[in-house]
Structure formats: C-alpha cells, structure tokens
C-alpha cells in the first residue's frame with residue numbers, strides 16, 4: 001500500500017531546482033547570483049552538464065509488491081542514509097549568512113555527508129557546532145609544508161575524517177560572468193550600491209551577521225579577506241598531481257578523496273598512490289568550457305578504477321532523478337553543489353529542506369524505476385540518447 005508522501009518543509013512555490021534558482025535570482029544581488037549560477041567562457045560546459053544528464057535514459061522495470069526502496073549505503077567507512085551529499089561551495093555567506101551551517105545541520109539530521117569548502121565563509125569549528133559532528137573538508141592544498149602539517153594536525157584534532165584536495169584549479173581562470181558582474185576581492189562601491197539597493201532583505205541579513213570572510217584561510221594568512229585571497233593565489237592555486245597526493249598519503253591516515261578527476265588515466269594514477277576516493281567532476285562547468293559532462297566520463301572511469309576506489313560524481317544534478325542517473329552510470333555516490341545553495345539563497349536556512357526534497361525524489365524515482373536498491377539500479381537498461 002502506498003504511504004502518504006513525506007513532503008519537505010518548503011513553501012509550495014518551491015517544488016524544483018528551477019524554482020530555487022529563480023528565487024535566488026530574485027533575492028540576492030546580481031553579483032552574488034552570477035557567482036553562484038555562472039560557469040566559464042560561454043557557459044557551454046555548464047549547459048552540457050545539464051544536457052548530458054538529460055540524455056541519460058533509464059528503462060523502468062515492474063516488480064511485485066515488497067519492501068520500500070533501500071536508499072542507504074556504505075561509503076568511506078560509514079553508512080549514509082541516502083546516496084548523495086553536499087559538495088564544497090565557497091563563499092556561501094554571499095548567498096545567505098546561514099547557508100552552509102543550515103545545510104550542514106540538515107545533512108547531519110538526514111544522515112548524509114556535508115563537505116565544507118576551504119574558501120567557505122564559515123569556519124570548520126562553526127560547521128562542527130551546527131552539525132554536531134565533523135564535516136568532510138575540501139582544500140586547495142597549500143604548498144608550504146608547515147601549513148600542510150598544521151592543517152592535518154588541526155583536522156585530526158577536530159575529528160575530520162575525510163579531506164578532499166581539489167585538483168582542477170591549476171592556475172588563474174577568467175570567469176566572464178563574475179568579472180562582468182564586478183565580483184573581485186574589493187568590488188567597487190558602485191557595483192555594491194547598484195546590486196544591493198534592490199535587495200534590502202539580503203542587505204539587512206548580511207549586515208546583521210557581518211560581512212562574510214574566508215576564516216579557514218585567514219587562520220593561515222592572518223589579516224582579512226584580501227590577505228586570504230593573496231595567500232590563496234600565492235600558495236594554493238597551482239597544479240596538483242599524483243606525486244603530491246602520494247606525499248599527502250604518507251602524512252594523513254584518514255581518508256583522501258581527490259576532486260576534479262575527468263580522465264581514466266588520471267584516475268588510475270591516483271588509485272596507485274592510495275586515494276580512498278575520487279570525485280569525477282568538472283567543477284560545475286566553472287573551469288573549462290570544453291570539458292565533457294560527468295555522464296560522458298563516468299563509464300570509462302568506472303571501467304578503469306571501479307571497485308578499486310570509491311567513485312563520487314557531481315555536475316549538473318538538479319533532482320533525485322539526476323542522482324539516480326549518475327548512480328546508474330556507475331558512480332558510488334553523488335554530490336550536489338548549486339541546488340541546495342540556490343535554495344538557501346532563495347529562502348535562507350529554510351532552503352536546507354531542499355535536501356529533504358532530494359531524498360524524497362530519490363525514494364519516489366527508485367520506486368518508479370522498480371528498483372529496491374542501488375545494485376538493482378545498475379542492472380537497469382541505461383542508454384545515453
């Protein structure tokens with residue numbers, strides 16, 4: 001017998017990703033929206049993330065009545081209630097001062113992972129107190145040895161078990177939409193007035209909580225956001241390959257998940273140096289306009305390293321259907337970036353219920369597909385049209 005749908009606690013007008021995105025556009029200043037929504041170049045890669053997911057077709061099966069779908073699974077030594085988590089997204093304070101803590105708290109309640117960005121507006125300590133446990137932590141891995149050692153010692157002391165070095169920012173990038181919108185370390189007063197004046201609620205909330213900084217970097221750079229930005233440019237925006245990860249492996253006995261792998265050969269090299277997982281990701285279409293979509297690279301990567309390391313995937317996920325598409329293509333786990341942050345930009349902390357929406361969609365679509373667990377999902381006929 002069908003059970004009544006457990007509806008997420010969201011206003012009725014917010015039923016999908018498109019609604020969150022529109023709500024964000026209405027509520028936050030133009031420069032903040034462009035930073036969150038934009039890709040790079042002509043946004044071809046960004047559009048491809050969405051269109052390549054749309055092309056993944058799953059043929060549903062019929063099954064006899066039985067137990068409801070099992071969404072829980074094991075990953076990186078823990079059991080999670082759903083096969084998705086929140087990807088690292090920097091500068092969440094630009095969207096809403098409570099975005100990252102609210103999403104972290106909701107993730108913990110739901111039993112799903114939350115990954116904090118190194119360039120988050122909230123310190124890892126703030127996130128830990130919101131969640132009641134340590135998050136996963138992403139890094140743009142700094143060059144100086146003493147900073148690396150200090151980070152690892154602090155992470156260990158704080159109970160962080162998974163660190164996630166991001167590999168796909170080897171140098172400067174020119175993100176046209178953010179540049180055009182005037183986002184820089186110090187936006188001009190004109191941009192601030194032009195964009196903020198029409199958004200009084202955002203201005204009020206941002207003032208109330210204080211201007212967002214980069215606390216996780218300021219720990220090492222000292223000073224304010226400008227010093228943190230300089231530290232990042234001088235020490236963290238750089239190529240990182242298997243040799244560097246091997247050195248990290250020697251120093252860190254927790255889990256290492258490298259983020260931003262798109263080539264099967266690279267995946268093989270990272271497996272050889274002992275990573276616990278890789279995230280197949282093109283950084284949400286923000287680094288390379290010619291990048292293939294994750295659905296295009298997942299099958300060859302699964303073929304190369306499937307079963308040898310955990311394969312996580314992100315890029316363009318808008319709903320539970322997209323989560324299941326990536327799992328059906330062989331990912332072990334899926335991360336979502338913009339979707340929950342759009343929701344928080346649109347409605348503040350209440351937007352964290354977007355994670356409940358994802359969870360509900362995963363359950364309902366699994367039932368619709370006639371699968372009882374992720375293994376059965378992988379046995380479905382999967383086509384890329």
Ligand SMILES: Cc1cc2nc3c(=O)[nH]c(=O)nc-3n(C[C@H](O)[C@H](O)[C@H](O)COP(=O)(O)O)c2cc1C
Nearest residue numbers: 036087088089090117166283284315316336337338
């Ligand atoms: C506004 C924004 C900020 C991001 N900041 C980071 C970051 O600090 N570190 C990182 O590894 N990835 C970052 N990403 C990439 C996400 O972790 C993730 O790979 C991407 O958003 C997935 O695509 P999706 O947004 O379509 O779900 C960011 C993405 C966005 C949209």
